[in-house]
Amino acid sequence: MLRRDKWLIRLRWYAILGLFSGVILLKFIELGPPSSLNAMAIAGFILVGLNLMYLTYASAQKQFGMSSLVILLNLQMVMDLFLLTVLIYLTGSAESPLSFFYVFHIILASIIFPGGFSYLYSLLVVILYSGLLLIEQSSMVEHICFFNDFHLMNDSRVTIGIWFIFVVTMMVSAYLAQNVTERHRRVRDKLQAANLKLQEINETKTTFFRYASHEMKAPIATIQSTLMVIEDILGTKADERVINMLNRAIGRTSETIGMLKDLADLTYGNFQEQQQFETLDLRSLLIGLVTDAKPNSDRKSQTLIFNSADIRFDYSGDVNALGKIFTNLISNAIRYTQESGNIQVSLEKVDLNYVVKVSDDGQGIPVSEQVNIFKEFYRTPTAKKMISEGTGLGLAIVMRMVELHGGDIQVDSQEGRGSTFTVQLPFEEDL
Amino acid sequence: MAKKVLIIDDDFDLVEAMRITLEAAGYDVIDAQDGEKGLEKIKSESPDLIILDVMMSSMDEGFHVAYKIREDADIKDTPIVMLTAVGNQTGFQFDPGKDADFLPVDAFIEKPVNPKKLVDVVHQNIKV
Numbered sequence: 001m002l003r004r005d006k007w008l009i010r011l012r013w014y015a016i017l018g019l020f021s022g023v024i025l026l027k028f029i030e031l032g033p034p035s036s037l038n039a040m041a042i043a044g045f046i047l048v049g050l051n052l053m054y055l056t057y058a059s060a061q062k063q064f065g066m067s068s069l070v071i072l073l074n075l076q077m078v079m080d081l082f083l084l085t086v087l088i089y090l091t092g093s094a095e096s097p098l099s100f101f102y103v104f105h106i107i108l109a110s111i112i113f114p115g116g117f118s119y120l121y122s123l124l125v126v127i128l129y130s131g132l133l134l135i136e137q138s139s140m141v142e143h144i145c146f147f148n149d150f151h152l153m154n155d156s157r158v159t160i161g162i163w164f165i166f167v168v169t170m171m172v173s174a175y176l177a178q179n180v181t182e183r184h185r186r187v188r189d190k191l192q193a194a195n196l197k198l199q200e201i202n203e204t205k206t207t208f209f210r211y212a213s214h215e216m217k218a219p220i221a222t223i224q225s226t227l228m229v230i231e232d233i234l235g236t237k238a239d240e241r242v243i244n245m246l247n248r249a250i251g252r253t254s255e256t257i258g259m260l261k262d263l264a265d266l267t268y269g270n271f272q273e274q275q276q277f278e279t280l281d282l283r284s285l286l287i288g289l290v291t292d293a294k295p296n297s298d299r300k301s302q303t304l305i306f307n308s309a310d311i312r313f314d315y316s317g318d319v320n321a322l323g324k325i326f327t328n329l330i331s332n333a334i335r336y337t338q339e340s341g342n343i344q345v346s347l348e349k350v351d352l353n354y355v356v357k358v359s360d361d362g363q364g365i366p367v368s369e370q371v372n373i374f375k376e377f378y379r380t381p382t383a384k385k386m387i388s389e390g391t392g393l394g395l396a397i398v399m400r401m402v403e404l405h406g407g408d409i410q411v412d413s414q415e416g417r418g419s420t421f422t423v424q425l426p427f428e429e430d431l
Numbered sequence: 432m433a434k435k436v437l438i439i440d441d442d443f444d445l446v447e448a449m450r451i452t453l454e455a456a457g458y459d460v461i462d463a464q465d466g467e468k469g470l471e472k473i474k475s476e477s478p479d480l481i482i483l484d485v486m487m488s489s490m491d492e493g494f495h496v497a498y499k500i501r502e503d504a505d506i507k508d509t510p511i512v513m514l515t516a517v518g519n520q521t522g523f524q525f526d527p528g529k530d531a532d533f534l535p536v537d538a539f540i541e542k543p544v545n546p547k548k549l550v551d552v553v554h555q556n557i558k559v
C-alpha cells in the first residue's frame with residue numbers, strides 16, 4: 001500500500017508538470033481567458049502544496065499505520081478528482097476535453113484499492129461532472145467561455161488541443177494498464193519461482209526419505225533375520241526369559257520396519273515414474289482386498305461383507321496406491337472393531353465419482369479427534385488404548401494416495417456407534 | 432549327497448543367518464558377494480538352487496543376474512529364489528506365476544527372512 005502511495009505521489013508530480021506546461025503553452029498561443037489560466041496556475045500550486053504534504057505523510061507512514069494510509073489515499077483521490085473538476089470548469093466545462101482525464105483516475109482507483117472501489121470512484125466522477133454541468137445550467141456559477149465563442153472546429157488550436165488531450169489520455173491509460181499487467185506478471189513470476197523452489201525442497205525431502213528408509217531398513221531386516229535364526233536354533237532349550245527377550249526384540253524390529261515402510265509410502269507418488277495408472281475394475285480390486293482381509297476378521301469372529309452392483313467399475317488408477325488405501329481402511333476397521341462386530345465395504349457410482357464406503361460398528365472416533373486422524377503420527381487415545389503398536393501414519397498415507405487420484409476422503413463417526421470412511425474417486429465419463 | 436545352495440548377497444550377516452538355517456536343514460551352502468562372482472560360482476560349483484538378492488551394488492543387480500542365468504544354456508535350469516525387500520520398498524508385490532515373463536525366477540522370499548519359510552521355499556524349489 002505504501003509503495004502504491006509513493007507511486008501515486010510520483011504520478012502527481014508529472015501531472016503538475018503537465019498542468020504548468022499546459023498553462024504556459026495556452027498563454028503562449030493566447031487561448032483561453034487570462035483569469036482562467038491564472039486560476040489554473042493557482043490550482044497547480046495548491047496541488048504542489050498538497051503533494052508535498054502527502055509526501056511528508058508517506059515518509060512518516062510507519063508511525064500512523066495502515067488504516068490511516070488507506071484513508072489518506074482515498075483523500076488524495078477525492079482531492080485529485082475535485083481539482084480536476086475545477087480545472088474542467090476553468091476550461092469550459094462541457095466544452096473541456098480535460099474530462100477525458102477522469103478515465104485514468106478510475107483506472108488508478110482500481111489499481112490502488114481492492115474490491116469495488118473503482119465503481120465508487122466512477123460514481124463520484126459522475127456526481128462531480130453532473131454537478132458541475134447542473135450548477136452551470138442553473139446559473140449558480142457563470143460559464144467560462146474558454147474558446148471565445150468560436151465554433152470549436154473553426155479554430156485549429158482547439159482541434160489540436162483536444163487531439164492532444166485525447167492522445168495524453170490514451171497514453172496514460174495504456175501506461176496504467178501496462179503497469180497493472182507488469183505488476184501482475186512480476187507477482188506471478190515470483191510465485192512460480194517460489195513454487196519451483198518448494199517442489200525442489202519436496203523432492204529433496206522425498207529422496208532423503210526414500211534413501212534413509214532403505215538404508216535403515218536393510219540392516220534392521222538383517223538383524224531381525226539373525227534374531228529369528230537364533231530363536232529357531234535355541235528353540236525350547238533356552239531360558240524362557242531369553243526366548244521372551246528375543247521375541248520382544250523381533251517384535252520391535254518388525255515395528256521399526258513397519259514405520260520405515262510407512263514413511264516410504266508417505267512419499268509414494270512424489271516421483272512421477274513411481275505412478276503407474278492403468279485401467280482396472282475397482283469392484284474386482286475391492287473383492288480381492290476384502291477376501292485377503294477375511295482371515296483377520298474371521299479371527300475376531302467379525303462379519304466382513306462387500307456390497308456393490310454386479311457390474312464392472314472401470315477406473316484409471318494406480319493399483320498399488322488403491323491397494324494401500326483400502327487395505328489400510330479395512331484393516332483399521334478390523335483392528336478397532338470389537339469381536340463379533342460388523343464391517344461393510346460398499347462401492348457405488350454417484351454422478352462422476354466412484355464412492356467406496358468402509359463402515360464398522362466399532363468404537364467410533366470422538367468428534368473432537370476427527371480433525372486430527374489424517375495428520376501424520378496422530379493416534380487417538382482410544383486407538384492407543386486398544387492397540388499399543390501403530391505408527392499413526394496409516395490414514396495420512398491413505399489421504400496422500402486418495403489425493404494422488406484427485407479424490408476426497410471423509411469420516412463420519414459417532415463415539416460408541418462406529419465409523420464410516422467415505423472415499424470418492426472421480427472418473428472421466430469416456431472410460 | 433547334500434544338495435548345494437548358492438547364496439548371492441552382499442550382506443554378510445544375512446548370508447550367515449541363512450547359512451546356519453540351511454546347513455541345519457541339511458544343505459551345503461556356498462556364497463558370493465556380487466552378481467559377477469555369483470555367475471562364476473554357478474558355473475564352477477553347479478549349485479542345485481540359487482538364492483539371489485535383488486539390491487546389491489545397484490538397485491536391480493539381482494534382476495540382471497537372473498536374466499543372465501536364464502540366457503545361459505548351461506545353467507538356465509537352476510532354480511532361483513529371489514530375496515527381496517523391494518516389495519516393501521515400493522509396495523510392489525511380485526507373483527512368480529504372473530510376473531514370470533519379466534522376472535524369470537521360481538520363487539520370492541522377503542526380508543526379514545523367516546527361517547522356517549526359507550527352508551520351505553528352498554525345499555519346494557530345489558532340483559530333484
